[in-house]
Amino acid sequence: MIRIAVLGAGRIGRIHGRNAANHPDARLVAVADPHAPSAQELAAATGAEVASLDSVVERPDVDAILVCTPTTTHADLIERGARAGKAVFCEKPVDLSSERIESCLATVEKAGTPLMIGFNRRFDPNFASLRRRLAEGEVGEVELVTILSRDPAPPPVSYIATSGGLFRDMMIHDLDMARFLLLGDEPVEVHAVGSSLVDPAIGQAGDVDTAAVLLKTARGRIVQISNSRRATYGYDQRIEVHGSKGMIRAGNVHRTTVEVATAAGIAADPVQDFFLERYAEAYRAELGAFLAAVKAGTACDPTGHDGLKAQRLADAATESAQTGKPVRL
Amino acid sequence: MIRIAVLGAGRIGRIHGRNAANHPDARLVAVADPHAPSAQELAAATGAEVASLDSVVERPDVDAILVCTPTTTHADLIERGARAGKAVFCEKPVDLSSERIESCLATVEKAGTPLMIGFNRRFDPNFASLRRRLAEGEVGEVELVTILSRDPAPPPVSYIATSGGLFRDMMIHDLDMARFLLLGDEPVEVHAVGSSLVDPAIGQAGDVDTAAVLLKTARGRIVQISNSRRATYGYDQRIEVHGSKGMIRAGNVHRTTVEVATAAGIAADPVQDFFLERYAEAYRAELGAFLAAVKAGTACDPTGHDGLKAQRLADAATESAQTGKPVRL
Amino acid sequence: MIRIAVLGAGRIGRIHGRNAANHPDARLVAVADPHAPSAQELAAATGAEVASLDSVVERPDVDAILVCTPTTTHADLIERGARAGKAVFCEKPVDLSSERIESCLATVEKAGTPLMIGFNRRFDPNFASLRRRLAEGEVGEVELVTILSRDPAPPPVSYIATSGGLFRDMMIHDLDMARFLLLGDEPVEVHAVGSSLVDPAIGQAGDVDTAAVLLKTARGRIVQISNSRRATYGYDQRIEVHGSKGMIRAGNVHRTTVEVATAAGIAADPVQDFFLERYAEAYRAELGAFLAAVKAGTACDPTGHDGLKAQRLADAATESAQTGKPVRL
Amino acid sequence: MIRIAVLGAGRIGRIHGRNAANHPDARLVAVADPHAPSAQELAAATGAEVASLDSVVERPDVDAILVCTPTTTHADLIERGARAGKAVFCEKPVDLSSERIESCLATVEKAGTPLMIGFNRRFDPNFASLRRRLAEGEVGEVELVTILSRDPAPPPVSYIATSGGLFRDMMIHDLDMARFLLLGDEPVEVHAVGSSLVDPAIGQAGDVDTAAVLLKTARGRIVQISNSRRATYGYDQRIEVHGSKGMIRAGNVHRTTVEVATAAGIAADPVQDFFLERYAEAYRAELGAFLAAVKAGTACDPTGHDGLKAQRLADAATESAQTGKPVRL
Incomplete structure (x- = not known):
């Protein structure tokens, strides 16, 4: 059972959060969003707990994070997740700057952790x-x-x-x-x-x-x-x-x-x-592919380099x- | 060259008449219609001559007749055409009475002349x-x-x-x-x-x-x-x-x-x-099939029995x- | 929250059972099937408990039953459910005999309980x-x-x-x-x-x-x-x-x-x-319509008479x- | 009745020639092609006469020419036709050189004769x-x-x-x-x-x-x-x-x-x-539009400038x- 935290409980975070909660191989552990009512609503609907964005990335009871926050925060959260050994699924784009994407991917590569970019189509x-x-x-x-x-x-x-x-x-x-x-x-x-x-x-x-x-x-x-x-x-x-x-x-x-x-x-x-x-x-199939790769320890696809x-x-x-x-x- | 007379210069007679006139194996010789202006218009457009309905069926310079007159006249015209040795193409139906169709087909069979019924579809x-x-x-x-x-x-x-x-x-x-x-x-x-x-x-x-x-x-x-x-x-x-x-x-x-x-x-x-x-x-293909059968001396299809x-x-x-x-x- | 029991955990019972379990207005309380493994599997997947077919219809903690058993049992189960005051959703047909359907509907009418027939299309x-x-x-x-x-x-x-x-x-x-x-x-x-x-x-x-x-x-x-x-x-x-x-x-x-x-x-x-x-x-919309009618106390549609x-x-x-x-x- | 000569009796010349011959407002007078059998075949099929490419453009019994010859000859033939006061329909392109097209259009403009370019689509x-x-x-x-x-x-x-x-x-x-x-x-x-x-x-x-x-x-x-x-x-x-x-x-x-x-x-x-x-x-509608413009004395469309x-x-x-x-x- 892959333990999941979803970061960002907006429109797309709700989609991924619910799909994670319904997936047989996953359990949605935590939902984080600076806008408390959004986090609470998604948590209530999925049986997850509300967590702070600051603490959730490093939680030991979380195996994978789904980054659904605004674009400007993506690269930082990916890096924090990678350093904490988490598998990361991140909505496109990693960043609006290609240079920032490159440095982020270097960090992930060093950590050797899985990263998948959300090209849902x-x-x-x-x-x-x-x-x-x-x-x-x-x-x-x-x-x-x-x-x-x-x-x-x-x-x-x-x-x-x-x-x-x-x-x-x-x-x-x-x-x-x-x-x-x-x-x-x-x-x-x-x-x-x-x-x-x-x-x-x-x-x-x-x-x-x-x-x-x-x-x-x-x-x-x-x-x-x-x-x-x-x-x-x-x-x-x-x-x-x-x-x-x-x-x-x-x-x-x-x-x-x-x-x-x-x-x-x-x-x-x-x-x-x-x-x-x-x-x-x-979206369902995308999360399923991420979870399958994490479970099997195989490469995620599309990769961070696809994002770049x-x-x-x-x-x-x-x-x-x-x-x-x-x-x- | 198959010499054709069209009987009836209404909506459907005009179609068959023009198709006959344009066909490489046929020549439209005569157009007959009790309504003189209709006959004249079609004759003028195709280079055929106007003829009387009474005389046209037995004309020696006609090989085939196209019966496009009102239904009540079909069976009689088919029989006259067959007796005169003409190949006959007749719009459906031969007659509204199945008995009359049967007697008509018997006449055609005795004459041994080609008869095709116009099931255009x-x-x-x-x-x-x-x-x-x-x-x-x-x-x-x-x-x-x-x-x-x-x-x-x-x-x-x-x-x-x-x-x-x-x-x-x-x-x-x-x-x-x-x-x-x-x-x-x-x-x-x-x-x-x-x-x-x-x-x-x-x-x-x-x-x-x-x-x-x-x-x-x-x-x-x-x-x-x-x-x-x-x-x-x-x-x-x-x-x-x-x-x-x-x-x-x-x-x-x-x-x-x-x-x-x-x-x-x-x-x-x-x-x-x-x-x-x-x-x-x-309609073009239909007339083409009639002319091809007449030219080759093969059976017309659909036959009078299909009509029956x-x-x-x-x-x-x-x-x-x-x-x-x-x-x- | 409408408390549901599903009777029959075969192909169609599993569909309705899962749809009931996922519906915001319903809770799947019990699953009954003479074939124990089927009942257990569906119960496990939905968080319901396994119950015996005999006892489940009259259980006080059940508001509505979904009849997904073989056709020959439908009419009896509908009648038992109606007598016990339950709302009944029954897969088509009520019975292979129109006479039996009539007597069954008479019983339901007397009970004044809701009955909906499963014409899913x-x-x-x-x-x-x-x-x-x-x-x-x-x-x-x-x-x-x-x-x-x-x-x-x-x-x-x-x-x-x-x-x-x-x-x-x-x-x-x-x-x-x-x-x-x-x-x-x-x-x-x-x-x-x-x-x-x-x-x-x-x-x-x-x-x-x-x-x-x-x-x-x-x-x-x-x-x-x-x-x-x-x-x-x-x-x-x-x-x-x-x-x-x-x-x-x-x-x-x-x-x-x-x-x-x-x-x-x-x-x-x-x-x-x-x-x-x-x-x-x-199937999802059908169960939704049944639950909506039960919740609102309005007439189910299609009715038993539609089945008849x-x-x-x-x-x-x-x-x-x-x-x-x-x-x- | 617009009297037509078709120049070039290849694939596209045959199309335009036949369409001209069948058009109620036109008569195909002459067919010219250096390849004599092609000219003869089209002439025979349409009742036109065979003419030489050299003589046909200036013939007084021709009102309009259809230029269906190889591209390299188009501009010259258009100019000759225009100088002779003929309406010209020319297959695209006027020439492979935009400069040559310009000089050709200048000649046509000076002559004040109709020119239409064959953009059939x-x-x-x-x-x-x-x-x-x-x-x-x-x-x-x-x-x-x-x-x-x-x-x-x-x-x-x-x-x-x-x-x-x-x-x-x-x-x-x-x-x-x-x-x-x-x-x-x-x-x-x-x-x-x-x-x-x-x-x-x-x-x-x-x-x-x-x-x-x-x-x-x-x-x-x-x-x-x-x-x-x-x-x-x-x-x-x-x-x-x-x-x-x-x-x-x-x-x-x-x-x-x-x-x-x-x-x-x-x-x-x-x-x-x-x-x-x-x-x-x-192709039929295109020639019809050319003939209609010539008959009415209105502007051809598409024009030579569209070609350019x-x-x-x-x-x-x-x-x-x-x-x-x-x-x-």
């Missing part, structure tokens, strides 16, 4: 199935990857300002997905463009809300990613890979399978529009969009 | 492909056949009164399709129900506008057919066959492939709503719906 | 959404209902022999669904045909494995249902309703959204092939298929 | 419907355009060598489509990457076979285009536009609507794999892919 059953079939060669060699992700609505401008920008905050998921689908062939050339088309306030805050990236890998494969902070029709998450033997894609998940035909046409339901609903199963590489791609995209020039890695 | 590329794959065993043995057909809007009540009723006028196409898909296993038990739900005037005229039939074949296979005289979303024409090794179906043809996603859902275009558009390619068998099923369905009892064949 | 999110939109008039008046249900593989022949036959064992779900979708307009005429096409042993056991039913309602609406005990492509569960203003349908749930395009075509994943997976959410009416339709279909004649209700 | 019913609905504001402001086009198989390497390269030969259609969909907002920044992944011989010939372009417009809109010279599953032609109020897309046209479900999944037919089949209706602008984008993409740097226009 790798565990979505649809995308995981696509990746498995890709790796099995079902469509031959990967040639062109198209990844598309659109949020239902932009976050508050106040959040935008501290988010690191669209490429680091939102597109980082797609950049990790691109690496996941390229099966080891790393992007070496990054072209990015971005605009503020959804909300001028986002542009005034120095960020973009609509963006696309064009990547070329060491072996000449091509990746296209596009993002928008707003999609009227739901949370749009799609992948398509063109290979030498065929094409494979994974589409959206609709709310129901109901369709209505009238003189206006045949209408399917909108796609699920909330990421916690769309990726509920992904996605961050470097996001840095490159940010620079390219700002300078209008491609960045080579 | 057999030649629709979608349905023809389904049938070919079915015959090749792609889904194993046929077990359950579901055929669905819905008109965009009911015909005038004046037409209904002389149509022979929904089962003979509309469902006959589906009954023929059922036989086509059963690959030789004939229906022996017919259950039918019908209602007037679309327009009370149809009920007052003694007919139904919504109906379904349940058939059982000699070998125990089951067929379901449903019809409605009105579908707000277009001309709905679908087939599904459940077999021992899988399921095969052919869906509707949409106006375009455009889809629009908004908060209301994902909407595809309505289906094509006019039978002449939906089955344009079927479909009619008997329609008679049985009409009786069953009226008496509330199944009819055995 | 009413609670499937897809079908429930379809029904809600139908009731809201989105496609106008219901005219033609088509329900299709196909099992991945037939049950053992030994089960078939005691099942009451396909119409009572399998199609009863579709017959209930038909009533659910007809919004109060009851079927009055039942035509059924059945064949043994999947496995001759099923025919030898006196049952059919492929069947279809044609219903006509008091107001002339038409229902088509078809069943097969085997579908190579998964658990096929579809509904389509043609209404005066349009058509609404609910399709299958595929395993993933992945599609692969090759020279062979564009292939989507097979549909989910296990009913416990396909209807997992339906579906059973009578199944009886009628069985008779019609055997005699070759329609049955009027 | 604008006339595809699916794409035309999408564009019309876009222009009507159905999805609000255009924000992100994704265009995808994949050929079934690469052309011979010998053709590649004289084609001007993938961006000018193949992607020019998509670049024109991008401009068509942007409703007047012109691309000002072009990023391109290309690789030879399909066939090394294409790379050795100095070209790429897999490529993508990222465009940014004057108003900040973003366009993604991707091309492959090979798709195992057919001729893949798709468009998707993300707008402020929704998303609109147009998908592929499948060979039939047939779907087969087995344990392997649900398989739809491959997409149509030949451009002459996929765009048959587009697409060519400049293709030049920019070619340069960007070669230098690894974006090109600003």
Whole structure:
């Protein structure tokens, strides 16, 4: 039984905390959050106890910590957990600075403790199935990857300002997905463009809300990613890979399978529009993979280095969009 | 070069006349219609001459006639054509009376001339492909056949009164399709129900506008057919066959492939709503098959006997719906 | 907190037991099953205690019982539960004999206790959404209902022999669904045909494995249902309703959204092939509805009378298929 | 009646020649091709006469010429036609050199004669419907355009060598489509990457076979285009536009609507794999639009300037892919 503490009882902490509490190989021991009512509510719902953020990392009755606190605290908590010998699962990103990620990973490497980064989409059953079939060669060699992700609505401008920008905050998921689908062939050339088309306030805050990236890998494969902070029709998450033997894609998940035909046409339901609903199963599978690796003593995947590489791609995209020039890695 | 005369220059006569005129193996020689302007218009558009209905059947410079006149004239014209040694293509049905069809077919048989009945849906590329794959065993043995057909809007009540009723006028196409898909296993038990739900005037005229039939074949296979005289979303024409090794179906043809996603859902275009558009390619292929058989001296398919068998099923369905009892064949 | 005992810890008892244990308004108090290991396993997993089937129905610390035992015991357990003042949730059917169902319902009525019958498909999110939109008039008046249900593989022949036959064992779900979708307009005429096409042993056991039913309602609406005990492509569960203003349908749930395009075509994943997976959410919602009604003291839905009416339709279909004649209700 | 001469009786000349011959407002007068049998065959099939390429442009009994000869002859023939007062329809591109296009357009402008460039995809019913609905504001402001086009198989390497390269030969259609969909907002920044992944011989010939372009417009809109010279599953032609109020897309046209479900999944037919089949209706509508403009004396659309602008984008993409740097226009 792996004893777990969850750090941060916000939206994503509640998800991981409940999944840990329901997992047959885990027990949720403690919940920590500076906002006491959040910690108490999650603790009550899961039978865990409330603990202070300061003390919980080093507790001897905790085997693993789930870092679900604000981004600025991630690297420190990972390092403290590693030094205390804990297995650490941390939500992306490790830090908004690649340098800080590097020093953090060095600490973890020295400690020799497990670290897994929360790129949840790798565990979505649809995308995981696509990746498995890709790796099995079902469509031959990967040639062109198209990844598309659109949020239902932009976050508050106040959040935008501290988010690191669209490429680091939102597109980082797609950049990790691109690496996941390229099966080891790393992007070496990054072209990015971005605009503020959804909300001028986002542009005034120095960020973009609509963006696309064009990547070329060491072996000449091509990746296209596009993002928008707003999609009227739901949370749009799609992948398509063109290979030498065929094409494979994974589409959206609709709310129901109901369709209505009238003189206006045949209408399917909108796609699920909330990421916690769309990726509920992904979060479960993700925590399951972390716990399985910890239990078996095998390597966590995705690793801290996956987090670093996605961050470097996001840095490159940010620079390219700002300078209008491609960045080579 | 097969020399053709088209009898009847209405909606369907114009289709067959133009297809004959455009066919590399045929020449449209003459157009006959009691309504002179219709005959003249089609003749002008195709380079054919206008002829009288009385004289055209026996003309020595005509090899084949296309009977596109009102139903009540079909059997007589077929017989005259056969006696004159012409190949005859006749729109369904041969007659509203099965007895009259039988005597007509006897005349044709005696003459030994080709006769093909216009069950155009057999030649629709979608349905023809389904049938070919079915015959090749792609889904194993046929077990359950579901055929669905819905008109965009009911015909005038004046037409209904002389149509022979929904089962003979509309469902006959589906009954023929059922036989086509059963690959030789004939229906022996017919259950039918019908209602007037679309327009009370149809009920007052003694007919139904919504109906379904349940058939059982000699070998125990089951067929379901449903019809409605009105579908707000277009001309709905679908087939599904459940077999021992899988399921095969052919869906509707949409106006375009455009889809629009908004908060209301994902909407595809309505289906094509006019039978002449939906089955344009079927009519071309149908006439092509007739001409190919005439040219090669091989048997026409579907035959007059297919027309008769479909009619008997329609008679049985009409009786069953009226008496509330199944009819055995 | 509603205190629950689950009677029967087989496949379906485990589903309901776990759903009860996870529900915020319920506590699973006891599990009873003559097969001790099954009872122990479910009890251990949910924190409930093991109890004897004999004693559990009358226990004072139990408010509601979930009857998940073999069909032959249902009516007795319902009556005992009702007499003991318990709310009862019972899997379909109440009994294979309509007469026994009637006497059982009379007992429940006298007791004035809540009884809900487990027609789980009413609670499937897809079908429930379809029904809600139908009731809201989105496609106008219901005219033609088509329900299709196909099992991945037939049950053992030994089960078939005691099942009451396909119409009572399998199609009863579709017959209930038909009533659910007809919004109060009851079927009055039942035509059924059945064949043994999947496995001759099923025919030898006196049952059919492929069947279809044609219903006509008091107001002339038409229902088509078809069943097969085997579908190579998964658990096929579809509904389509043609209404005066349009058509609404609910399709299958595929395993993933992945599609692969090759020279062979564009292939989507097979549909989910296990009913416990396909209807997992339906079972949760169903128990939730039962608990909500018990908590609020409102009427359970579907009621025992819904169970009786579906059973009578199944009886009628069985008779019609055997005699070759329609049955009027 | 517009009197037409077709110049070039190859694959595309035959299409336009037959469409002209079948058009009610046109008469195909003459067919010219240095390869006499090709000219004779098309002339025989359409009732036109064979003429020499040299003489046909200036013939007084010709009102309009359709230029379907090799690219290197286009600009000269356009100029000769314009000087002779003919309306000219010319297949894309006017020339592989933007400078030559400019001088050619100057000549046409001086002559004041109609010139239309053959960007056939604008006339595809699916794409035309999408564009019309876009222009009507159905999805609000255009924000992100994704265009995808994949050929079934690469052309011979010998053709590649004289084609001007993938961006000018193949992607020019998509670049024109991008401009068509942007409703007047012109691309000002072009990023391109290309690789030879399909066939090394294409790379050795100095070209790429897999490529993508990222465009940014004057108003900040973003366009993604991707091309492959090979798709195992057919001729893949798709468009998707993300707008402020929704998303609109147009998908592929499948060979039939047939779907087969087995344990392997649900398989739809491959997409149509030949451009002459996929765009048959587009070619008809395109010639119809040319003839309608000539008849009415209104402006042709797309114009020679559309041809020039697409060519400049293709030049920019070619340069960007070669230098690894974006090109600003």
